[in-house]
């Protein structure tokens with residue numbers, strides 16, 4: 001049985017993962033609307049991954065005898081200045097999630113909740129991957145700048161990435 005404070009912190013993270021999913025789904029709509037179909041597909045797929053992050057936490061909280069409690073989820077932004085700005089936001093958001101996961105892991109460890117600490121290791125590894133992934137896309141987009149022709153190819157790459165991963 002996890003402590004109520006730990007359950008409350010994990011519940012907060014459940015909410016945040018829902019937010020991540022909504023944020024990326026909303027971003028996919030912006031991409032679609034602006035002719036970036038590959039990016040739209042990529043973001044939509046990533047929104048599903050975020051639901052998986054949410055579900056893992058939900059299952060863990062329930063399995064440990066606590067109750068997952070869902071709260072209101074903030075509305076994500078729906079306007080972005082450019083594809084580069086959008087991916088800048090994804091990268092910033094992933095860095096924020098990493099911070100939150102690190103805090104959770106730190107709290108679990110200092111409270112000798114080794115089960116939760118162990119459970120969170122999956123998220124620690126996942127955040128490393130996510131930061132690297134979004135940073136690499138952002139770098140690519142920044143490299144080509146506003147060159148529409150080059151952005152077309154970046155978009156095609158994103159479609160491939162969505163299919164592959």
Ligand code: OFO
Nearest residue numbers: 017020053097130
């Ligand atoms: Fe993108 O990692 Fe969860 O929120």
